[in-house]
Amino acid sequence: MKKKCLRYERGFTLIELIMIIVITGIAIIPISNMILEGVRGTIDSNIAAIAPSLAMEKMEETKQLAFSSVSASSGTLSSPFTDYSYTVSVGYVDENFNTTGSSLYKKVDITIQYVSGYSLALTTVISDHN
Secondary structure (H helix, E strand, O other): OHHHHHHHOOOOOHHHHHHHHHHHHHHHHHHHHHHHHHHHHHHHHHHHHHHHHHHHHHHHHHHOOOHHHOOOEEEEOOOOOOOEEEEEEEEEEOOOOOEOOOOOEEEEEEEEEEOOOOEEEEEEEEEOOO
């Protein structure tokens, strides 16, 4: 009678449990990688959406300055964008946008950079139209 009862017991053997654990462990790796890439993509898209606005804002600030006051500068943006930094580069160009020593036009390059290395640059030309 004891042999008859053993045949009807249900459950997993130790080998079956070990196989389930191994297969689950192997399957979790690609799933977790997909989740991490999705999160990174979301973060990158947020950065890519914010950076142009910050660059345009900095460009507008620069264009509001007097022509003689526009100069190279750099720094970190204020809260809540402290993870972003900016660089303003200024050079003189002629009417054909060639680099020159002339002081009629200034080429202004503004670069916004995020701490992860993502960067975006805007360029404009301003003149002294007094």
